[in-house]
Amino acid sequence: MPELPEVHTVLEDLRRAGLPGRRIGDALVEWPRTVGGDAEAFRTAVRGDRIDDLRRRGKYLVFTLESGRSLLTHLRMSGRLYLQPESAPRTGYERVRLTLVDPAGDELRFHDPRKFGRMLLVDDPSPILERLGAEPLSPTFGTEVLTAELQRRRRQIKPLLLDQTVVAGLGNIYVDEALWEARIHPERPANSLTDAETADLAVAIPTVLRRGIENLGTSLGTGTSNFVFPESGPRARNQEELRVFRRTGAPCPRCGTPIRRIIVGQRSSHVCPACQTPPR
DNA sequence: ATAAGGCCCTGACCGC
DNA sequence: TGCGGTCAGGGCCTTA
Incomplete structure (x- = not known):
């Protein structure tokens, strides 16, 4: 979690x-x-x-x-x-x-x-x-910071965003959600993103994280979700707000195309095959 | 620089 | 019911 x-x-x-x-x-x-x-x-x-x-x-x-x-x-x-x-x-x-x-x-x-x-x-x-990268909820996080990180690298965008020395705090769930929000395929080389796509991603990342915080986090599977007060029971509800993560086969909330599960950088990834166009 | 694979651990789940 | 295989929200290390 x-x-x-x-x-x-x-x-x-x-x-x-x-x-x-x-x-x-x-x-x-x-x-x-x-x-x-x-x-x-x-x-x-x-x-x-x-x-x-x-x-x-x-x-x-x-x-x-x-x-x-x-x-x-x-x-x-x-x-x-x-x-x-x-x-x-x-x-x-x-x-x-x-x-x-x-x-x-x-x-x-x-x-x-x-x-x-x-x-x-x-x-x-x-x-x-100090080894950690940018704080995505800091007021200084934005297109400029992200551009600087993406521009000089050709790594696939998803593994790059999972790298904590680039952006600190993202994991498999919120990366998939952010890439879907910004309509970017996880296998795109980081330096192939257009300025507009980078700007969209710079908005999408804090958006999905803030939504997660408002919903007290994401809880998956059957396990209990929280945290400090187990006796108060599960409170996390962001799992109900996920757009693509672990929603294989479900309709894309934007266009209705079934969500697909693919493997990127050895991690399971969830994409809308219509909204998120693969490279090449 | 980047990618892939192994490893650290245990439990849930699925098919047989 | 039991057994084996697969998968899991992370990150570090080694090897190509």
Whole structure:
């Protein structure tokens, strides 16, 4: 689930739940790789520190701690963060649990069935965060920024947009949605886009992301969707607003042509064969 | 520079 | 019911 809108939703939930200002009592690591391999070092370093600030950069959640260190959290494919009473039943998929004090009684649980997610404690997050590309919801994002990235590359546009060093925060869902909005085929070489197409894409990307945020993210499949308060049940509803993603065979909302599923850069992709003309 | 493949992991789903 | 194969919202690494 987690692309930019889902990470944003988690962040907002954590803020509303009052996570900033809470102190970490202890760190219980059930799967050491989640914290980089050394569970004991992580536990020792993080214990007693206070979470002062939360922000998002790309798909990373950045927790700034009182000590000046940062907890960089990436949900990858199946990660979720639950803020729950310590007494709430566990699922067995919790990889890290941070017990909170001031007041005590709650836990921040990193729930991650596939174990791809990471919660890394670093002295300085900049080396990791500076590698990331443009923030698509920043006021400075637009045609100029996108043109600069696309012009000099001939990579296929979809894999390029999935590259977090180019634009930070897009994943498979929102790239397919944005390319459909802008009527651009995912296999088009990036530098083959016309100025008008690039301008359309520069609008489409923030449009689909903002829609995702308004809808509290996209939840696929049968799983639960959210996030910080599992007991409150699924809230994400952007899956009902998707135009092409996982809508193979359904009519294109613009022209009625059945949506087709193709593979681009080893990722499944969804296109309207009439609206999005392939290259050559 | 770019593309492809493997890998990290587990669960859901489908056909037999 | 059980079994095997396929697929999954991400990203890193190695090899061509």
